[in-house]
Amino acid sequence: MLAAGCGRKGPPRVPELLAPAAIADLTARVDDRGIRLGWSRPRVALDGRKLTDLAAFVVLRKSTRADCLECGSGYEERAVIDVEDEGKFLKRSEYDYTDRDLRAGTVYRYRVLARLSDGSASGPSNEVSIEWRP
Numbered sequence: 001m002l003a004a005g006c007g008r009k010g011p012p013r014v015p016e017l018l019a020p021a022a023i024a025d026l027t028a029r030v031d032d033r034g035i036r037l038g039w040s041r042p043r044v045a046l047d048g049r050k051l052t053d054l055a056a057f058v059v060l061r062k063s064t065r066a067d068c069l070e071c072g073s074g075y076e077e078r079a080v081i082d083v084e085d086e087g088k089f090l091k092r093s094e095y096d097y098t099d100r101d102l103r104a105g106t107v108y109r110y111r112v113l114a115r116l117s118d119g120s121a122s123g124p125s126n127e128v129s130i131e132w133r134p
Contacts, residue, residue: 018120019046022114022125023113023114025039026126028110028129029130030132034101035099035102035132036096037096037097038095038096039125040095041093041094042114054114056080057115058079059078059110060112060113060124061076061078064107064109065105067105075109078110086117104134105132107132108132109129111125
């Protein structure tokens with residue numbers, strides 16, 4: 001005899017709380033190849049539960065002239081870094097990205113979003129800012 005069930009494993013969760021918590025430790029530094037960003041993998045959703053479907057990180061960049069920090073446009077998508085170890089036992093804990101398309105005398109501001117497999121995303125990370133002087 002088979003027992004029937006609804007398949008629900010717990011109380012329903014509000015969709016907005018399923019998004020990853022925002023990255024809070026974004027860093028930027030100049031290295032010999034460009035501006036290198038680094039951040040930690042988010043481990044929990046906004047409701048505090050463990051993330052299980054992290055798919056990618058979206059790097060956003062905003063550039064302004066060094067002599068006019070309020071000039072320029074808004075943030076634009078710079079890169080998408082796929083998460084390739086979701087579902088595996090060992091997961092990468094730190095991520096990085098090096099921006100090589102840079103102009104001298106330009107101030108670059110960066111933020112990173114964490115994106116889930118359904119396309120929903122975290123809020124923006126902390127902002128980092130650095131001037132490129134080759």
